[in-house]
């Protein structure tokens with residue numbers, strides 16, 4: 001018999017592209033997690049696959065949970081962060097486009113709860129960060145450009161991942177410039193290019209399926225549960 005009870009999850013942003021992927025993986029794969037509540041801006045059906053659904057306005061009435069996974073929008077972020085702080089539960093968030101005030105609120109909350117925010121929960125992008133910082137250090141004076149492409153319904157640009165890769169490039173001494181493409185149903189592509197006279201290096205990550213982000217967030221949730229308060233990086237949890 002498994003000695004560990006499942007980690008009780010709240011999925012915030014449950015009707016979105018990422019929320020649906022998270023709910024499906026929790027049904028289909030062994031994750032060590034059990035979804036106890038699903039929250040979205042609006043809900044049409046009160047219970048789906050045995051999971052109760054709540055609107056954003058009903059958030060304070062959700063049942064007890066261990067970890068909230070948030071893939072919503074910046075306008076929903078403050079409420080889920082406040083709920084996790086009030087209940088003393090962990091938070092895994094992949095919501096991008098957060099304001100500076102929201103990023104500061106994340107830091108403040110990490111003194112009381114364990115939390116992991118990342119612009120990208122894939123293992124490949126975690127490795128790409130390291131490669132970009134290394135390349136920037138090895139190539140002083142080279143031009144650095146970050147080109148990202150996503151589906152037409154993505155709201156923020158440049159993507160959170162492009163900005164995080166830019167931070168890695170800056171840490172290596174580069175001065176990155178950004179370009180964004182919004183086209184079709186592209187899940188997510190990031191090209192980091194270093195160029196000098198007569199030569200060019202291209203580092204590319206292509207996501208073809210959003211399950212990679214959902215799996216990464218579920219791994220992070222299982223590992224974040226019962227940790228000490230603080231901010232954890234994807235690399236600490238995957």
Ligand code: NAD
Pocket residue numbers: 012013014015016017018019039040041042056071072073074075076077093094095096097118119120121122210213
């Ligand atoms: P989506 O538009 O398909 O879904 C958004 C979800 O949030 C919906 O369920 C909606 O009802 C809910 N929502 C909106 N406003 C809300 C509010 N005020 N309160 C509660 N819920 C609210 O978006 P998506 O493609 O699923 O992406 C969600 C977020 O995750 C975006 O910020 C996106 O950039 C980000 N994202 C991050 C990663 C990563 O790995 N970190 C990967 C993919 C997407």
